[in-house]
Amino acid sequence: MAGTAVTPVRVGASAVPYGHAIGNEKWRGTELAQLIQGKITLVFEDGLGLVDFHLSNRACILYVSEADIVAGNTFRRRLVRFRKACSLKGITIVEKTRLSEQYFPVIQKFIVLELGMVILPVTNKAEAAQLIIHLVQERSRERLSNPFSRKKSHQLREAHVLQTVQTIPGIGKVKAQQLLQHFPSIHLIANASLTQLEAVVGREIARNVHMFFTRT
Incomplete structure (x- = not known):
């Protein structure tokens, strides 16, 4: 991609207006862009x-396709x-x-655990378009709501962090919630000692968690 070596990430000439998204030129005329435009x-x-x-000057989307x-x-x-x-973000x-x-x-472990990024799975371009539209519209709604309330802005991320923790062997929703509490x-779960984990979820599950983050 032209300019990538010089400018790996650029937000654009100005801040992203509410109700807008800035798309990479490579998406112009694609099915995904056509599904987004208008909404x-x-x-x-x-x-x-x-x-x-770019959803804002602080948050952006990187798309990984089936072909990728x-x-x-x-x-x-x-x-x-x-x-x-x-x-x-x-x-x-x-x-x-x-x-x-x-x-x-x-891929989920790599993106969430190693890179500390949010991962949102979709089954096709239509679902991806709806997700991008939702994220942009949610940002606009948050602007009109209480600016001191951050609960909504974290809900999407928290749901997928919870989902990721549940991929650890032996961890269901209840245990995942206990760990995150x-x-x-x-990052904190990954760096917790076996003793610290045992105090929350018991010895057997603590070992599973510890092995999940320390095995090569």
Whole structure:
């Protein structure tokens, strides 16, 4: 992509207006762009680098397609470069299809646990378009609501963090909630000692959690 080596991430010439998203020029004329346009205002710009869509000057979307996953690890390198280049809130939309779902648990662990980013699985471009529209519209609604209330803005992220913790062997929803109550982020869970984990979920499950984060 032109300019990627010089500018890995660029937000655009100005802040993203409410009700708008800034899309990478490569998406112009695609099925995804056509599904989004009209529901919100989608503006295209060159030189956004690694980012596919900017939702605001603080949050953006990186899109990983079924083809990206099957092709190999190029998408992983792109996500790592993004994470190293900036502190934007990165939301990764991943196509979880019948062909790619076998890779999803590993991809989920990589994106959420190693990179600290949100992962949102979709089955097709239509579902991805609805998700992007929802995120943009939610941002606009938050602007009109109490600006001191952050509960809504965290709900989507919290749901997927909870979902990720539940991928640990032996961890259901209740145990996942208990862990997150004591260790509010996956990073804290990953760095907790076996003794600290045992105090929350018991010895057997604590060992599962500890092994999940320490095994190579």
